[in-house]
Amino acid sequence: MNSTKLVIGSHNHTPFGSCDEDFERQYRLRYKPFLATLYRFPSVPATIHYSGVLLSWLEQKHPEFLMILQEMVDRKQVELLGGGYYEPMMPLIPLSDRIGQIELLTTFLRKRFGKRPRGCWLPGLMWEQNLAGSLQTCGMDYIFLGEEQFRSAGLMGGAAERLALTEDQGKLITVFPVAVRLGSSLETADPREFVHSVSRGAEDGAERIITVFPERFASDSGDAQATEARIQALFEALSFADSRLELTTPARILKSPRSVRKAYFPSSAEPRVMYWAMDEERRKGYETLSALESKGALDGAGSFFYGAFPRQFLVRYGEANGLYSKMIFTHILINQLRGDKYRKRAAREELWKAQGCDAFWHIGDGGLHGNGLRKAAYRSLIEAEKIAREKGVFCPSVSPVDFDLDGEREYLFQGAELNCYVRTEGGSVFELDYLAKPWNYLDTFARRREAYAEGEIVVDAYRRSAFVDRLLAPDTGVSAMAALKASGGRCCALERYEELELDRQHQQLTLRNAPVTEGPFASIEIVKKFLLRKNTLTVSYALCNRGSKPERFNFATEIDLSFAGEEPALQRLSYLRSSAEAEAPLEVSELRGIDEVFVEDGQNGLTVALGSSSSFDLWVIPIRVLGRIGGAVRERYQSTCLMPVRPVILASGESWETRYILKFGK
Known part of the structure; x- marks a missing residue:
């Protein structure tokens, strides 16, 4: 033998x-x-x-x-x-x-x-x-x-x-x-x-x-x-x-x-997968143990410690968990189909296309860092959802569901033209699907440090989404905001918004962010109302000073929108000011006193328009993330952050209101 x-x-x-x-x-x-x-x-x-x-x-x-x-x-x-x-x-x-x-x-x-x-x-x-x-x-x-x-x-x-x-x-x-x-x-x-x-x-x-x-x-x-x-x-x-x-x-x-x-x-999983599933802190400890094992100092005990379990990708990358949650949600929708086996089969095949491993992990190169891979997965999931909807039977709705499987309920607006998913953490929109194309405009990607990153880089503390509220010090500028070096402000991204009213009949949701106990502008209460109508999402704000002293700040809300790329053929930015339209560069910039901003989506052949109840300043911040794809480590486009900014002065007990309108169409 x-x-x-x-x-x-x-x-x-x-x-x-x-x-x-x-x-x-x-x-x-x-x-x-x-x-x-x-x-x-x-x-x-x-x-x-x-x-x-x-x-x-x-x-x-x-x-x-x-x-x-x-x-x-x-x-x-x-x-x-x-x-x-x-x-x-x-x-x-x-x-x-x-x-x-x-x-x-x-x-x-x-x-x-x-x-x-x-x-x-x-x-x-x-x-x-x-x-x-x-x-x-x-x-x-x-x-x-x-x-x-x-x-x-x-x-x-x-x-x-x-x-x-x-x-x-x-x-x-x-x-x-x-x-x-x-x-x-x-x-x-x-x-x-x-x-x-x-x-x-x-x-x-x-x-x-x-x-x-x-x-x-x-x-x-x-x-x-x-x-x-x-x-x-x-x-x-x-x-x-x-x-x-x-x-x-x-x-x-x-x-x-x-x-x-x-x-x-x-x-x-294989060691490479286990290694890349770890966050930065755990990776350092793992590397220390690996060095000891290579010297024989662990006496063969190395087999008893792991890097990280493969499912940790869903914890390390909120984007992976978002895609996973959408996949599970779509699977449930398809299983509810009865009677039409051909439609069910077609929906399942679209679902399966979105389950490829590459859109859920990053093992040192490519994976979910690839903007196109995530978008292809979302495209298939949205197609599967569309197939699962029965013509003549589907009715627009808003439902409280634990969508992202974190023990907290989210609010799912499901319309004939748009899906809009809202979470209570930050009171933000984390998925925004335009069904006709289909495209998730909130398929964004946060900036984070990977093991191969060198030097100082910008790191986001939360998953990038839309209508993330900030109360900024009056002297804060767009450059400081782009570098995440703005100080003296209050970021509400991780604060908990509570439900005030859920109006299912009119597809409205009202959330409230109570004053916090400490920090800048802690006495400001934020109430925001979401309203979905056809191809338009309207978010209304009411800010109230519940403290005993006057407050002066700039109110801003981050609205990240993700496109296929930042090349002119894929994305063009323009704005309206005093009835005159002009183009704007896709770079860190400030547009003062505008009435409306437009992003022409060349990939999908439509325009996304952001307007308001009155003129506003707009900060534009392209989000580029450092990652390795095809062996090359460089920054790559992931989303465009549009941030309306308004000065606000509130005496004790005084309120201030505004409204933003996000519209999708040709």
């Missing part, structure tokens, strides 16, 4: 919502070089996963690629893996969606290649124990988990290089160990050294099973020929490996009987 069995794996996926240029570049640099080189080495078997998103694109753009893949499947050189069609984070999506996505990809593979997959790919190796039952129900016989996950399950030493068996509710599934670190080193290591290291036998003479999924072979220069040369060097080295090393696939391994140890794996 060969002492070491090596499984060469390849995971291939381009996220839903990526532009065609991104697909084509990945195809040229990654997908084509790997398969073309593998084709020339028929003695080297491989286990390959392609997401349904990618397969669909390949079928349309490069059918010749799938023809070659078909030939390699037929000659039993390639074993194809199943999984979720749109590459979802399996633990996060409802059971019925999980099963539906797996069956959708399984059906595609069976019809296109004549083979039903037996193995399931888990994005980021994300695992929760209850997955075992649903995966086995879908006909999946095996999965892959990383070496650290094996160790955390108590499979130490040689046991981390052998198969394991796990179960849930009596349903069993086999687990293959993935040598994550070895796979990462394979991207740059000398292939001959790699082959030599894996050819050695286990110390106890037992069989070793090593599975590697190299993250990337693509050349940093973007040279497809260089990429192909690196892959060829590996396959040549493997072709001449000594007899102790057997190249194989999971299906072949499972055909031979062997003793398998049973284990239960904690909720976890």
